[in-house]
Amino acid sequence: MTKLKVGNIAPDFEAKNYLGQIVTLKEFKEKSQPIVLYFYPKDNSPECQKSCEFRDKYQKSIEAGAEVIGVSSDGEDSHKSFVSKYSLPFTLLTDKHSKLAKLYGVNGILLPGRKTFIIDKHGFMAVFMMVYSVQLLMSMNL
Template structure:
């Protein structure tokens, strides 16, 4: 069942190779909102455009008290190379087994062949305030999310 506006966001926890970790619970304890975006694959045209758009707006998100986190099924090594190549300042979480995607109910698209592209805006209390699902409008995810984050801030 897909997570919808008003639902409590499922927790996630990822530990980096250097021992640092990121979890929804820890971010919420810091009173941060979270923009959690699921995307199909590192270094593909749409996913690169989306990640770079989040990068270009990252300061606006952080100034509004939000953290951006990207999720795909790519391995940590792929995420590291993708983040380095495009200077991405936010965390990318590997979801190789698809368990996080499944907990959020992110659908597959294009006849079930591609992992879906869905963005969730989670407020500082852990409640989903916005869901945007569009495989083809990759950069619109950023404007949708930023509009909601700014509304939450005011």
């Protein structure tokens, strides 16, 4: 398991989103755009309320200059349905073999756990949290 700390360079990742497109951390660093990277166990589970909270705070996250990205072990079809059902305005990444979860030290018993990371525009770990705070994001100079 990776032990990340605030100030560490965020591990680079490459994963498919629900549209089958490859998404990388590098592309956000090239745009100098911070990201809110959140891990959740499963689409359409009791944990889906977390994705709805991110949806409800999405505009404020964008105003703070950050993009939101969700990650779970579900496949593209599940993510497409989930995005449609809950009108999620951000991308979801597929992490079927928990590669990203392991890279970021996110554990769970059967499925990856919940954890949120804010990665600054230079690709450094800025914050780890269990509960997302858009107010914290807006107060940071990322």
